[in-house]
Each structure stands twice: as C-alpha cells, then as structure tokens.
Amino acid sequence: MSTPLEREIAAVFREESGRATAALTRIFGDLDLAEEAVQEAFIVALRRWPVDGMPRVPGAWITTTARRKAIDRLRREQTFARKAHLLALDSVSAPDEEGDIDIPDDRLALLFTCCHPALPAEGQIALTLRAVGGLTTREIARAFVVPEATMAQRLTRAKAKIRRAGVPFRVPPPELLESRLQQVLRVLYLIFNEGYTGSVGTELLRDDLSREAIRLAEVLVALLPDEPEARGLLALMLLHDSRRGARVTTTGDLVPLDDQDRSLWDHDEIERGRAEIDRAITGDRVGQYQLQAAIALVHASAIMAADTDWVHIAWLYGRLSEVQPTPVVELNRAVALAMAEGPERGLLVIDRLCDDGRLDRYHLLHSARADLLRRAGRRVESAEEYRIAIGLTENERERAFLLRRLVEVTTSGS
Amino acid sequence: MQYALLIYSEPTAEPLSDEATAAYMKAYQQFTEEVIAAGVMQGGEALEEVSTATTVRVRDDDVITSDGPFAETKEVLGGFYLLDCADLDEVLGWAAKIPTAKHGSVEVRPVWSVPEEYSTES
Numbered sequence: 230m231s232t233p234l235e236r237e238i239a240a241v242f243r244e245e246s247g248r249a250t251a252a253l254t255r256i257f258g259d260l261d262l263a264e265e266a267v268q269e270a271f272i273v274a275l276r277r278w279p280v281d282g283m284p285r286v287p288g289a290w291i292t293t294t295a296r297r298k299a300i301d302r303l304r305r306e307q308t309f310a311r312k313a314h315l316l317a318l319d320s321v322s323a324p325d326e327e328g329d330i331d332i333p334d335d336r337l338a339l340l341f342t343c344c345h346p347a348l349p350a351e352g353q354i355a356l357t358l359r360a361v362g363g364l365t366t367r368e369i370a371r372a373f374v375v376p377e378a379t380m381a382q383r384l385t386r387a388k389a390k391i392r393r394a395g396v397p398f399r400v401p402p403p404e405l406l407e408s409r410l411q412q413v414l415r416v417l418y419l420i421f422n423e424g425y426t427g428s429v430g431t432e433l434l435r436d437d438l439s440r441e442a443i444r445l446a447e448v449l450v451a452l453l454p455d456e457p458e459a460r461g462l463l464a465l466m467l468l469h470d471s472r473r474g475a476r477v478t479t480t481g482d483l484v485p486l487d488d489q490d491r492s493l494w495d496h497d498e499i500e501r502g503r504a505e506i507d508r509a510i511t512g513d514r515v516g517q518y519q520l521q522a523a524i525a526l527v528h529a530s531a532i533m534a535a536d537t538d539w540v541h542i543a544w545l546y547g548r549l550s551e552v553q554p555t556p557v558v559e560l561n562r563a564v565a566l567a568m569a570e571g572p573e574r575g576l577l578v579i580d581r582l583c584d585d586g587r588l589d590r591y592h593l594l595h596s597a598r599a600d601l602l603r604r605a606g607r608r609v610e611s612a613e614e615y616r617i618a619i620g621l622t623e624n625e626r627e628r629a630f631l632l633r634r635l636v637e638v639t640t641s642g643s
Numbered sequence: 644m645q646y647a648l649l650i651y652s653e654p655t656a657e658p659l660s661d662e663a664t665a666a667y668m669k670a671y672q673q674f675t676e677e678v679i680a681a682g683v684m685q686g687g688e689a690l691e692e693v694s695t696a697t698t699v700r701v702r703d704d705d706v707i708t709s710d711g712p713f714a715e716t717k718e719v720l721g722g723f724y725l726l727d728c729a730d731l732d733e734v735l736g737w738a739a740k741i742p743t744a745k746h747g748s749v750e751v752r753p754v755w756s757v758p759e760e761y762s763t764e765s
Contacts, residue, residue, distance in 0.1 A: 395730045397730035
C-alpha cells in the first residue's frame with residue numbers, strides 16, 4: 230500500500246469483504262471461489278476507484294464485481310455447465326452496481342464454517358481472519374510470524390477440508406448451536422490473546438490482532454445480539470485492551486496490574502466494556518466470558534489498586550469456578566480470597582490445590598503459595614516454596630523477581 | 644455425500660461376559676436399524692479380529708506380504724459403516740451414536756468421488 234487512497238480502499242475492503250465473501254459462498258457453495266473472487270474485485274477497485282471515485286455503496290459494488298469475477302472463473306474452469314442453474318437463479322436477484330439492495334448478511338454462517346471443530350485449530354484462526362476479517366494472507370502471516378507460504382498452505386488445507394469433507398455453510402441448528410458458539414468464541418479469544426500476550430513478533434503487529442479480534446467480536450454481537458456470552462467476550466477484550474498503554478514499560482517489561490499507572494488506562498474502552506456487561510448480565514445465562522469480564526471490570530473500577538473490591542472479585546471467581554471448574558480458576562479464587570480475608574484464608578484453598586496435584590508443575594501455584602506464606606509470616610515455609618517456584622519458572626524476569634523475594638524472606642531479621 | 648465411518652478400538656485383553664456381548668450386539672443392532680430407518684445406510688460390515696489381518700505392500704514391483712495391520716497402533720479397525728448424509732454435521736451426529744465411540748473412536752472419511760476423466764462408466 231502506498232498512496233492514501235490505496236490505503237483507504239484497503240480499509241474499505243477489510244471492512245466489507247467478509248460480507249461479500251459470505252454472500253458469494255452462499256450463492257456458489259464454494260468458499261475458495263468466493264474468496265478468490267473478492268480478492269480479484271479488490272484489484273479491480275485499486276484500478277477503478279481512483280478514476281471513477283468511491284462507489285456510493287462500496288459493499289454492493291464489491292459483491293457485484295466479485296460475483297462477476299466468480300462467474301468468469303467458473304466459465305474458465307468449464308464447470309459452468311454444472312453450476313449454470315445457480316447463475317440463472319442469481320441473475321434474477323442481481324442488483325445493479327450502485328443499487329441499494331440489501332445484501333443478506335451471511336457472515337454468521339461464514340464464521341461458524343471457519344470455526345468448525347473438524348478443522349485444525351490453526352486453520353480455524355487463519356481462515357476466520359482471512360474470510361470474515363478480510364485480512365490478506367500476508368498480513369496474517371506477519372502477525373503470526375510465519376512465512377507467507379506457510380500461512381497460504383494453512384488456509385488452503387482448511388478450505389480443502391471444508392469442501393471435501395462437506396463442512397456445512399450455515400448457522401448450526403439449535404442442538405449444535407451452544408457448543409459451536411463456544412468454539413467461535415474460543416477462536417476469537419485466541420486471536421485476541423495472540424495479539425495481547427503473544428511472545429513473538431513486534432508489538433505493533435500483535436496489537437493489530439487484538440484490534441481485529443475486537444472487531445470480529447463486535448460483528449458477532451451485532452449478528453447475535455441476544456447471546457450474552459458473545460457480549461461477555463467483547464467486554465472482556467475491551468477491558469483487557471483498555472490497559473494496553475499501562476501494562477508494558479517503555480523498555481518492554483510487563484507491569485503487574487497493581488503497579489500500573491491507572492491514568493494510562495483507556496477509559497472510553499472501559500466504559501464500552503461496562504456497557505456490554507450491563508447488557509449481557511441482565512439474563513440468567515451467565516458464562517465464563519461474562520464472569521471474567523465482570524472481574525476485569527471490578528479491577529477497572531478501582532481508582533487505585535488499594536481500592537480494589539477483593540470481596541466482590543473472590544465471589545465472582547467462586548461463580549466462575551462453578552461454570553469452569555479448573556484448578557487455575559481455583560488458584561485465582563485463592564489469591565482473591567487472600568486479598569479479601571487475609572493470607573491464611575487463601576492458603577486453605579491453595580493447600581487443597583496442592584493436594585490435588587494437577588498444578589504440581591505450575592510455577593504460579595508455588596509462587597502464589599510462597600507469597601501468601603510470606604504475608605502470613607511463615608518465612609521458612611515461604612522460602613521453601615519460593616525455591617520450588619524458581620525451579621519451575623522459565624521466564625527470566627519472573628525468576629529474577631522470585632529470587633529477590635527469596636532473599637527477602639531468608640535474610641530480613643525480624 | 645457418502646462417508647465411511649471407520650470404527651477403531653483397542654482389542655480387549657479378556658473376552659467380554661456373555662451379557663456384555665449381548666448388550667453390545669444389541670446396541671449395534673439398534674444403531675443399524677436407526678440408520679436404515681433414516682435412509683442414510685449404504686453399507687457396512689464388522690471385521691474379523693485384527694490377528695487375522697494381512698497387509699500387502701508393493702515396493703519396486705515386489706509384493707510384500709506381512710502379518711497384521713500396517714501401523715503399530717493400539718486401536719485397530721473393527722468395522723465400518725457407509726452412510727449417505729447431507730453434510731459433515733449430520734454424519735458426525737451418527738458417528739457419535741456408534742456404540743464403540745464410547746470407548747474407542749470413529750474416524751469419519753468422505754468417500755472419494757472419482758473425477759470424470761478417471762471414471763470407467765460412460
């Protein structure tokens with residue numbers, strides 16, 4: 230992209246191409262063909278829009294142009310005869326290029342197809358960003374720090390499986406909807422986390438992924454306005470993203486939540502997150518994303534770290550533990566309980582987790598236990614636990630932090 | 644679309660009790676009746692136990708015949724169904740109902756439709 234106009238065209242396509250790809254997939258029953266055709270329409274737009282000006286309804290222009298390209302391609306591939314009935318049917322309802330005809334929004338079906346559990350996980354992520362998000366293969370490859378050819382192959386494999394294994398293009402029927410929606414939410418959250426906490430790649434590109442995940446979650450909420458977990462996920466992303474400016478120092482070190490400069494938080498984003506939670510939690514269908522977002526909102530509502538309502542957070546972790554009974558959630562609940570009611574209360578829960586054994590090799594369990602023992606004044610046990618945590622930590626900065634703590638508990642006299 | 648549902652499980656170390664065998668056979672009978680009633684059944688067979696298997700490979704024109712299945716896996720192919728379903732979701736729904744899915748696994752594979760240029764039919 231070089232000129233401002235070209236960048237603008239690319240931005241329009243990123244925004245509009247998901248709808249066009251979905252509409253064409255519906256018409257031709259072929260995601261690969263739909264995607265190629267939209268890409269060809271983009272090339273036409275780069276040539277014509279600077280001359281003819283931006284179409285009045287860019288989305289309709291893209292869909293119409295891409296459809297024409299798809300028909301050309303079918304003719305070239307001589308599959309025309311077999312699909313002729315589709316084209317005939319289609320021409321009846323074809324809008325003229327500048328028409329205001331509503332293109333039915335099939336992006337929801339496209340999203341469910343891209344996130345079908347029969348596809349490899351990496352393929353689901355790549356295809357969602359490509360087909361629904363309108364990102365180019367090159368952009369996705371750069372964000373995931375893999376060669377463009379590798380990403381292209383990932384996309385090709387996923388699309389081939391859709392076609393050859395008969396993955397349906399539709400919003401799943403009621404008996405499948407709940408589990409398939411969970412899969413879509415998981416894919417969007419993975420994309421977000423890849424951008425938010427990813428350990429490779431340059432910051433700028435990673436940020437893009439989080440922004441794309443938020444945009445896709447907004448689309449999902451618009452398409453499924455009554456689905457509280459979709460809103461919960463959007464809220465969770467917004468609330469985490471609001472801390473972006475405060476969570477990393479200028480030298481790239483992560484800043485713990487307690488130590489962040491809260492004036493750097495994006496308060497517009499916090500308010501958007503709060504609004505989404507308010508709309509989601511009116512129902513009785515509370516799920517993991519709504520609860521995690523609610524926890525993030527309690528943190529966001531504290532003007533200073535010391536103002537944090539830990540009683541509320543501990544209660545929310547209790548609810549989360551009911552819908553998502555994992556040891557990691559339980560560990561977080563223990564830490565919140567310690568903040569709310571004192572270290573001994575948190576240790577009760579943590580000691581149960583230690584007996585359970587599933588988190589034996591999880592350094593955060595040991596560093597959390599060490600911290601609570603330290604605060605409870607049980608220094609000998611604390612030092613022992615710090616040593617275990619240090620042995621399990623692979624992150625250099627964390628190890629340095631734990632070593633400092635270990636020195637503190639073993640040397641300070643009183 | 645036609646799909647093959649390939650049923651894999653670990654061979655049991657000890658033979659099942661008569662009651663367990665009867666219940667298992669009955670569950671399969673029920674499943675088979677269900678797919679026939681739904682109009683998706685195209686075929687299927689149960690296979691003799693894996694110790695009866697012989698694998699054939701041809702390498703450099705040499706026919707290599709060996710005892711047992713090709714891969715050293717714990718789970719072995721025990722039988723298959725051939726179903727005609729609208730899409731993957733429908734066939735996955737059937738696969739989950741196969742009795743062996745509870746302890747073994749069912750691999751769902753689309754049946755390859757031979758491209759016209761290779762087809763022997765006119």
